[in-house]
Every structure is written in structure tokens, then in C-alpha cells.
Amino acid sequence: MKEAIVSKGLKVEIVDSPIPKPNADQVLIKVVVSGSNPKDWKLAELRNVTGNAGDDIAGVVQEVGENVIEFKPGDRVGAFHQVLQPHGSYAEYAIAWQHATFHIPPKTTFEEAAAIPLAAMTAVVGLYGHLGLPQPWTPATESMALVIHGASSAVGAYAVQFARKSNIHPLICIAGKSRPYVETLIDRTKGDVVIDYRDGDDAVVEGLKKASAGLKLLYAFDATSEHNSYATVSKVLDEGAKITGVLPPDNYEFPPRISNSVVLVGNIHTTEKDFGFIYFRYITRALQEGWFKAQPQEVVPGGLGGIKKALEDLKAGKAHAVKYVFRIADTEGVA
The missing domain is CATH 3.40.50.720 (NAD(P)-binding Rossmann-like Domain)
Incomplete structure (x- = not known):
């Protein structure tokens, strides 16, 4: 699979990586749209962290672990990938814990779903x-x-x-x-x-x-x-x-x-799992009822190839009331 690795200087390298395997409590998601957050550039620039920095996932379930009971292959889902862990959303496939995954209602687009996970949970x-x-x-x-x-x-x-x-x-x-x-x-x-x-x-x-x-x-x-x-x-x-x-x-x-x-x-992946579990499921209902809406999105051209520009724009403070998202299928070399 194609995967984008972000490093110091906001360098982005698209590499070929093996498709990851979920553990018993995880979900493997074929990423349709990835979202971005200000922390994505800050990890590389301020903490010198190199890796797949994407944490907002929207896509289709590919495989589930043996303990996963709410999701099955083919489900449309959004998810909050665990920060600073491998297999983030800047890739064709990503891993999420089941408690941080939520169903996307039919009327919600992948672009909208990709704008929600980390920011909504922070709120x-x-x-x-x-x-x-x-x-x-x-x-x-x-x-x-x-x-x-x-x-x-x-x-x-x-x-x-x-x-x-x-x-x-x-x-x-x-x-x-x-x-x-x-x-x-x-x-x-x-x-x-x-x-x-x-x-x-x-x-x-x-x-x-x-x-x-x-x-x-x-x-x-x-x-x-x-x-x-x-x-x-x-x-x-x-x-x-x-x-x-x-x-x-x-x-x-x-x-x-x-x-x-x-x-x-990030504590919703460790000490506050129940909090994450409850509110991600509530977000599904809120989207379905229509009182909760995703922040407006701007689709960055080039899929994973557009990450560098998006992170540079985030760093420069150019994003106003908008989420930068990436359609993975727009990436060069992705079928």
C-alpha cells in the first residue's frame, strides 16, 4: 500500500508499506478520505517526530479483530487513530481501536466524516x-x-x-x-x-x-x-x-x-476509553439526527501527494473555518 511519512522540515515521502493487521480489538479500514490536524505539522516540526501523522480516518472496514462485535467488513466508518502509533490515516489502509470507531450515517460523506474524529473528541x-x-x-x-x-x-x-x-x-x-x-x-x-x-x-x-x-x-x-x-x-x-x-x-x-x-x-485510547466509546457512538446518532455537522472541508488535490502543501498551509495559519482532507484514490500510483 501507499503510505505518507512526514518528517522534519515538513518533508513528505510516499512509500510502499505492507497492509497492517488488526489485533483482537482493532479494525482495519480501507481509507477513502483522511483528515488533517494542526498537530500533524507540529509533531514533525516541534517534536522532530517522523511517521504517518494522520489520525482522522474515513473509509470502509476491511477486516476486524476477533473481539470486535459492532463492525464488519463493508461498513462505512470514521475513526480516531491512536496518536503516535503506527498505521495512521495517511495511507491506503489504517488501524483504529473499536472503541474509537463509529458508523457513518448514509447521508454523511466520507469527506465530512474525515473532518470529525480528533477535533470532535477534543471538544x-x-x-x-x-x-x-x-x-x-x-x-x-x-x-x-x-x-x-x-x-x-x-x-x-x-x-x-x-x-x-x-x-x-x-x-x-x-x-x-x-x-x-x-x-x-x-x-x-x-x-x-x-x-x-x-x-x-x-x-x-x-x-x-x-x-x-x-x-x-x-x-x-x-x-x-x-x-x-x-x-x-x-x-x-x-x-x-x-x-x-x-x-x-x-x-x-x-x-x-x-x-x-x-x-x-489521546487519553481516550488509554485511561478514558469508556468516554471515547460513548461519545463516538453518540456522534453517529447526532449526524443521523442532523443537529451535529462537520466543519466545512477543502479537498486537497493529489491525495497523499497534497499533504505537504496542506501542512505548510496549516503551519502558516491559512486554514479558516475549514478542514483539509485528502482523497486517497487521488494519490499517484493508487489504483
Whole structure:
């Protein structure tokens, strides 16, 4: 099979590799579309990791392990490949654990499914695992403000959708160029707002105060965790507030009144398997019901041959409210 190996300098080499075999609790998936994430370039550039960096899988089940009971060959599935392990989604075939695999409803495309796994799971781990917000099936019964910084990112957009399902309002969303996209996700009738970070930190702080007037501001999800976003949001959080993000804060010490955490989504493959199991199955239902939608996708030409450009664009911050995905069949040399 063809497989793309990413290394330092964002070099991408397409090699011939043997088709992997699933263990007893795994699924072998013939990849139709692979998704990408910012971590794909960061592993190579910041941690000098060489390997198949893809973790978002959408395709068709080829083979299952002896303990797998929910999936069979021929099923259309999405899956979250285990980070830093072999046999990722930048290949014709990939491996996923059964607890991190989900059925794709008929009306959901492979491109849409490839935009979901890692980012959606990061969103739900942040909202429900770290912030302890009401689950969608036991929604909030009173107003509770939630700040979502980076609401147009994949993680942020999925957090908005799940928070709405949990009846959490007002949602105070912070975005920039892609603000119009965020407007399609919120409910203005329930007090939800979008604040433009391009107006400056002082304007963001004032916007947060105005949007949360009369309410305690106790929850914040920083879906970008860059450019001093933690510090800006923390200025207006009340005593006992919780803030969680996707990256550790850079040279910032939180005030004693705030508890902070970082979402380690890879834990759903180790210490939080049950969490992953439940929410991936819930995502199937959410897609089927139509209240949950994938972030818009941009199909990068060339299949695996387009990975280098996509990762360079991700590094340069060119992706706005879009997921870069790769159709494997577009790869040179793939039948």
C-alpha cells in the first residue's frame, strides 16, 4: 500500500508499506478520505517526530479483530487513530481501536466524516470531561455562560454544537475572519454572541463583560490556546471558574481564583476509553439526527501527494473555518 511519512522540515515521502493487521480489538479500514490536524505539522516540526501523522480516518472496514462485535467488513466508518502509533490515516489502509470507531450515517460523506474524529473528541473531552458541563442527554435547566475562544476552529465549532445540545447559554464565542461561520452555529435568541478578537484584547474583555452581565462567568474553553488567549479570557472569569485549553499556556500563570487544565485527547485510547466509546457512538446518532455537522472541508488535490502543501498551509495559519482532507484514490500510483 501507499503510505505518507512526514518528517522534519515538513518533508513528505510516499512509500510502499505492507497492509497492517488488526489485533483482537482493532479494525482495519480501507481509507477513502483522511483528515488533517494542526498537530500533524507540529509533531514533525516541534517534536522532530517522523511517521504517518494522520489520525482522522474515513473509509470502509476491511477486516476486524476477533473481539470486535459492532463492525464488519463493508461498513462505512470514521475513526480516531491512536496518536503516535503506527498505521495512521495517511495511507491506503489504517488501524483504529473499536472503541474509537463509529458508523457513518448514509447521508454523511466520507469527506465530512474525515473532518470529525480528533477535533470532535477534543471538544467533548473539554466540555464534559474537564469543565464538567451538563451532558447533552441531561441538558442544563438554567442559564450558564460559556466562553469559547477560537469558535471557528474545528474544536471550537464542535464545542459550540455540543454546548447548544446541552442547552448551555449564553455561548460567548470569540472568532475573527471566520465570524460569519460561527454566526450559523449559535442561537442569538438565547443570548449567544460572537466577539471579534481582531478588535484587540481590551475590546474582547469588554465584550465578555457585556455578554455575561448578570451571570457568573465560570466556564471557558480555549480551542486555540495561542496569542495570549488564555490571559485575555482569564481577566473576566469569576472566583472558582474553570478554563480548559488544547495547549499548555505559554509563559502565563493563572490567577489563584481559576482552575486550569489541558485537554489530552489521546487519553481516550488509554485511561478514558469508556468516554471515547460513548461519545463516538453518540456522534453517529447526532449526524443521523442532523443537529451535529462537520466543519466545512477543502479537498486537497493529489491525495497523499497534497499533504505537504496542506501542512505548510496549516503551519502558516491559512486554514479558516475549514478542514483539509485528502482523497486517497487521488494519490499517484493508487489504483
